[in-house]
Structures are given as C-alpha cells and as structure tokens.
Amino acid sequence: xxxxxxxxSNLTKRYGETVVVDGIDFxxxxxxxxxxxxxxxxxxxxxMRMIMGLTPRDGGRLEVFGRDVVPEDSVLAAQMGIxxxxxNLDVDLEVGENLDVYCRYFGLSAREREEKIEQLLxxxxxxxxxxxxxxxxxxxxxxxxxxxxxxxxxxxMVILDEPTTxxxxxxxxxxxxxxxxxxxxxxxxxxxxxxxxxxxRLCDRLLILxxxxxxxQGSPEDLISRHVEPEVLEIWNRDGMPSLEDFADLxxxxxxxxxxxxxxxxxxxxxxxxxxxxxxxxxxxxxxxxEDVFLRLTGHDLREGL
Amino acid sequence: MRxxxxxxxxxxxxxxYRFVHVWRRHFMVWRKTAMASLAxxxxxxxxxxxxxxxxxxxxxxxxxxxxxMVYVASGILASNSMNTAxxxxxxxxxxxxxRQNTFHAMLATPLTVADVVAGEVAWAxxxxxxxxxxxxxxxxxxxxxxxxxxxxxxxxVLLSGLAFGAMAMVITAISPGYDFFLYxxxxxxxxxxxxxxxxxxxxxxxxxxxxLVGVLPLTxxxxxxxxxxxxxxxxxxxxxxxxxVAYALVAFTVAVAxxxxxxIV
Ligand SMILES: Nc1ncnc2c1ncn2[C@@H]1O[C@H](COP(=O)(O)OP(=O)(O)OP(=O)(O)O)[C@@H](O)[C@H]1O
Ligand SMILES: [Mg+2]
Numbered sequence: 001x002x003x004x005x006x007x008x009s010n011l012t013k014r015y016g017e018t019v020v021v022d023g024i025d026f027x028x029x030x031x032x033x034x035x036x037x038x039x040x041x042x043x044x045x046x047x048m049r050m051i052m053g054l055t056p057r058d059g060g061r062l063e064v065f066g067r068d069v070v071p072e073d074s075v076l077a078a079q080m081g082i083x084x085x086x087x088n089l090d091v092d093l094e095v096g097e098n099l100d101v102y103c104r105y106f107g108l109s110a111r112e113r114e115e116k117i118e119q120l121l122x123x124x125x126x127x128x129x130x131x132x133x134x135x136x137x138x139x140x141x142x143x144x145x146x147x148x149x150x151x152x153x154x155x156x157m158v159i160l161d162e163p164t165t166x167x168x169x170x171x172x173x174x175x176x177x178x179x180x181x182x183x184x185x186x187x188x189x190x191x192x193x194x195x196x197x198x199x200x201r202l203c204d205r206l207l208i209l210x211x212x213x214x215x216x217q218g219s220p221e222d223l224i225s226r227h228v229e230p231e232v233l234e235i236w237n238r239d240g241m242p243s244l245e246d247f248a249d250l251x252x253x254x255x256x257x258x259x260x261x262x263x264x265x266x267x268x269x270x271x272x273x274x275x276x277x278x279x280x281x282x283x284x285x286x287x288x289x290x291e292d293v294f295l296r297l298t299g300h301d302l303r304e305g306l
Numbered sequence: 307m308r309x310x311x312x313x314x315x316x317x318x319x320x321x322x323y324r325f326v327h328v329w330r331r332h333f334m335v336w337r338k339t340a341m342a343s344l345a346x347x348x349x350x351x352x353x354x355x356x357x358x359x360x361x362x363x364x365x366x367x368x369x370x371x372x373x374x375m376v377y378v379a380s381g382i383l384a385s386n387s388m389n390t391a392x393x394x395x396x397x398x399x400x401x402x403x404x405r406q407n408t409f410h411a412m413l414a415t416p417l418t419v420a421d422v423v424a425g426e427v428a429w430a431x432x433x434x435x436x437x438x439x440x441x442x443x444x445x446x447x448x449x450x451x452x453x454x455x456x457x458x459x460x461x462x463v464l465l466s467g468l469a470f471g472a473m474a475m476v477i478t479a480i481s482p483g484y485d486f487f488l489y490x491x492x493x494x495x496x497x498x499x500x501x502x503x504x505x506x507x508x509x510x511x512x513x514x515x516x517x518l519v520g521v522l523p524l525t526x527x528x529x530x531x532x533x534x535x536x537x538x539x540x541x542x543x544x545x546x547x548x549x550x551v552a553y554a555l556v557a558f559t560v561a562v563a564x565x566x567x568x569x570i571v
Contacts, residue, residue, distance in 0.1 A: 072318065101334065
C-alpha cells in the first residue's frame with residue numbers, strides 16, 4: 001500500500017442545525033484516484049471543500065500530507081490543485097492572464113510563468129485561445145482552463161469537484177485522458193462525479209455518500225460484486241411502463257427505474273428469451289455496473305432538496 | 307494557521323508579501339481601461355474645482371490669506387482620495403467578493419484572507435494616488451498647488467486612500483447587496499465631504515459640531531493636505547497622521563475579520 005496522504009476520521013460538518021457531513025471515515029493513499037459518489041446534496045462538495053481547506057470542519061480529524069487541515073494554510077495550499085464545482089475563473093481577464101495571475105499567487109518567477117502558461121495551454125488544448133476573454137469561452141473550454149489553472153504549481157494532489165459535468169463526449173474524453181496522464185506522473189486525484197462510467201473508468205476506489213453518511217467504499221469491482229448480481233436485464237415498452245406484475249413469474253430481483261423494469265440475477269439469458277417472446281416489450285441484457293450499485297444503495301427517487 | 311485561538315486570530319490579521327500579487331491582478335485589469343476610467347474619475351472633482359473655485363470664489367474671494375480656488379483645490383484633493391478609494395473598495399471589492407467569486411479563487415492558492423483584503427485596500431489607495439496625481443497636475447496648472455509640494459502631497463493622498471479603502475472594505479464585508487452602500491454614502495462619506503473642511507474652515511462650525519467633526523478622518527486629511535499642498539507650515543503633523551493611521555489599522559483589522567467570517571463557511 002502507498003503511504004497514506006489523507007486521513008479523515010469522524011469528519012463532521014454542520015450548517016446551522018443541519019448535519020451535512022456526519023462523522024465519516026476514509027483514507028486516501030498517494031498516487032490513488034479516489035472518487036466520491038452520491039446524490040445531490042449528499043455532502044460531496046462540502047467534504048472536498050474541507051479537504052481543500054476552504055471550509056472549516058466542525059468535528060473529527062482531518063489530515064492531509066500529515067498536516068492537520070485548517071483554512072488558509074499556505075503550506076498545504078501550495079501542494080494542492082483545486083477545481084471547484086463552479087468555475088470561478090477571473091472574468092476580468094483573458095485565458096492566458098488567468099493562468100498568469102494564478103502562477104503569481106503561487107509565487108512562480110517570470111520565466112517559470114511563461115513556460116508554465118504555454119505548457120498548460122497546450123495541455124488544455126487552448127493554445128489558440130490565449131488572448132480570448134474568459135467570458136467568450138464555451139463551457140467545456142472553461143472547464144479545461146480551470147483544470148489547467150489547478151496545475152500551475154505542480155501539485156502533489158489535485159481535487160476535482162465534478163470535472164466533466166455539462167461537457168460533450170469529446171470534451172469529457174479529453175479530460176479523462178488528461179487526468180490519466182496526471183496519474184501516470186504520480187499525482188493523487190480526488191474527484192466527485194455523477195457519471196458512473198467516469199467513476200468506474202478513472203477511480204481506483206470509490207466512496208458512496210448519502211445524506212452525509214458513507215454507504216460503502218471500495219474498488220468499483222468490489223462495490224459491484226458486493227451489492228448487485230452480475231447481470232441485468234432491462235425491459236421497456238413503447239407505450240407506458242412494464243408493470244412488475246407482468247413479470248412476476250420470472251426469476252430474479254426486480255426493480256422499477258423510471259420507465260424501465262430491471263431484473264437482476266445470474267445467467268439471465270434464458271430469462272431474456274422468455275421476455276423476447278412476449279409481444280410489445282424490448283429488452284437488453286448487460287453486465288451489472290456502478291449505476292446499479294448507486295441506485296440500489298441510494299434509492300430510486302429524486303433526492304434533490306432533501 | 308495553528309496554535310492557540312487568540313494567536314491564530316491575531317496572526318490571521320497580518321498579510322504576507324503575497325498581497326502584492328492581488329494588487330498586481332487589479333492593476334492588470336485596470337490597465338485595460340486605464341484612460342477611460344481615469345477620464346471618468348477625474349470629471350467630477352474637476353467640475354467641483356472649476357465650478358466652486360471660479361464660481362463661488364468670486365463671492366468668497368479668499369479664506370484667510372488663501373485665494374478660494376487654492377483653498378478649495380486642496381479640499382477636493384482630499385475628498386477625492388476618500389471617494390476614489392471608497393468606490394473602488396465598495397463596488398469593485400463587492401463585485402469580486404460576491405458575483406465574480408474572485409476572492410474564493412484566490413483562497414484556493416497560498417493567499418489568505420488578510421492578503422486578499424490587503425491587496426484590495428492597497429489597490430483602492432493606488433486608485434486614489436493615480437487620480438490624486440492627475441488632480442494635482444490640473445490644479446498646478448491653475449496655480450492652486452505649489453509644484454514642489456508633490457513629494458509631500460502624494461504620500462498623504464496614499465495614506466488617506468489606505469484608510470478610506472479599509473473603511474470601505476468593512477462595509478463591503480457586511481453588505482447584503484449594492485443598495486446597502488447608499489447608507490454608507492449618505493451617513494458617512496457625504497457628511498464628511500460637506501463638514502470636514504473641504505469647502506470652508508471647520509472652525510466656522512458651532513463648537514459641538516466642531517468636536518464631532520474632529521473625530522472624522524477626512525478632517526485630518528484636509529488639515530494635512532491644505533498647508534502641505536501650498537508649502538505652508540503644518541500644525542500637529544504627528545497627531546493628524548496618527549488619527550489617519552489609526553483609522554486605517556482598525557478598519558483593516560475589522561475588515562479582515564468580517565470578510566473571513568463571510569467567505570470561509
Ligand atoms: N454555505 C452553505 N450554507 C448552508 N448550507 C450549505 C452550504 N453549503 C452547502 N450546504 C448544504 O449542505 C448540503 C450538502 O451540500 P454539498 O454541496 O456538499 O452537496 P453535494 O453532494 O456536493 O451535491 P451536488 O451533487 O448537488 O453538488 C446541502 O443540503 C446544502 O444545501
Ligand atoms: Mg457538489
């Protein structure tokens with residue numbers, strides 16, 4: 001196991017009376033890619049912000065690089081790259097200037113700055129946009145710039161809060177590729193995402209959070225084998241929802257997700273053939289994935305506002 | 307920051323040299339529209355200078371030994387240092403703190419709240435210095451300032467900008483929105499503009515009002531700038547300086563604590 005660089009135990013955050021992060025424990029090893037999953041409002045961003053030192057905790061222990069985390073710690077800040085959930089780019093400045101001022105905040109010399117800016121613009125595929133005002137960028141370009149900005153000081157750890165939300169598939173793939181590149185250089189990555197494919201593809205280990213509590217943590221494969229059967233048969237029809245009763249005779253665990261009925265089980269090929277024979281239904285047999293785990297653990301209802 | 311709470315509190319009020327980077331960022335933005343913003347910010351003080359200096363000056367003639375144009379020019383120089391720093395720290399500072407999240411982005415780097423606030427205040431004072439320099443030039447051409455005094459005038463303008471910039475940052479830190487600033491203008495800066503000796507001697511006010519006005523920072527800026535700008539001897543230099551410095555330090559301390567309370571949650 002690599003040396004541990006984040007230790008959180010009984011980590012707690014309250015806003016007023018509401019407990020937003022409720023005594024969670026986790027550890028992250030050096031060079032790992034560690035992901036936080038959870039419904040809206042689960043406390044992912046709050047946890048990330050505590051690690052970033054932007055929000056004080058209300059209880060428990062939190063150490064990063066062996067240092068107790070407190071806000072405004074310049075020593076810790078110098079070793080971390082931060083990608084917040086909302087792009088807080090400097091809208092008064094151009095693309096290149098955004099990187100330039102950030103380099104200055106981190107104390108880079110003039111020569112280092114010029115080199116860094118060019119290298120990061122290339123990294124983010126924004127070299128031809130250096131003199132474009134930030135306000136004129138597309139959402140994907142802004143996101144790439146925020147990620148580039150997080151890298152000005154060669155951080156040992158990069159924390160990304162929903163790095164790819166709202167991006168098109170090309171932009172997302174580019175960011176995945178860039179993050180993979182970072183990992184190869186030994187940088188520890190911490191991220192949150194709502195895309196299960198992203199989590200499965202990038203993360204060594206995941207933590208699933210719900211209403212401030214940890215539901216489970218482990219590698220994507222472990223989580224899948226722990227919580228769901230290996231195969232899923234999705235069933236839907238054109239007009240309306242397939243009802244549970246229509247399939248009560250078939251084996252397997254059944255779930256209703258939106259307009260789709262899913263049957264979870266082992267070796268569902270025979271079940272699939274039975275469904276195909278029933279007129280009006282379409283179905284798809286696929287291996288279980290993280291999304292099934294997520295839905296099973298956090299429930300199927302919309303959580304917003306809870 | 308670590309250690310006992312009181313120590314963390316006091317250390318948290320002290321900016322590092324990194325505040326220069328914040329100042330530099332504001333300068334970088336200002337440079338893009340320097341000419342327009344300079345022209346804009348000079349308009350009002352020059353109108354006052356010409357309108358009152360020539361218009362009112364014909365009736366007033368002189369105050370004491372001093373021609374009214376000369377008298378009012380140093381007053382405008384002082385009040386402009388207050389207004390310029392106040393506007394920058396209030397409108398610029400508030401926009402950066404809330405709408406643009408610039409402060410939040412800065413805190414994700416080695417910068418601290420004290421650095422960010424110090425950068426804002428230093429920049430507000432720099433704006434005072436720039437427009438003060440321009441007013442001095444115009445006033446000099448009009449014969450209202452003695453050219454040699456510039457080396458004494460500008461440091462006082464800068465100090466005044468620091469004090470008023472820090473005071474405005476306190477208001478910025480507690481303001482729920484842009485409308486709130488009107489209270490500050492109506493209750494604080496406009497009364498100072500009218501009563502602190504910009505247009506007429508404080509000594510002509512009723513004694514009770516005089517002692518009230520004596521507590522206000524602009525009174526001391528005017529008391530320093532008027533003789534200094536005309537190469538006359540200044541009375542109580544140390545006292546006036548001490549009052550302005552005290553305002554700057556206390557306001558800065560309060561501003562840092564309030565901005566911290568507002569954005570580190
Ligand atoms: N500054 C704040 N003041 C009060 N409540 C807050 C504050 N920030 C977050 N919260 C509350 O804390 C809870 C967790 O918020 P958080 O942003 O951590 O969720 P999240 O898991 O990141 O959600 P999302 O997926 O929507 O980004 C929410 O109920 C939110 O309303
Ligand atoms: Mg979030």
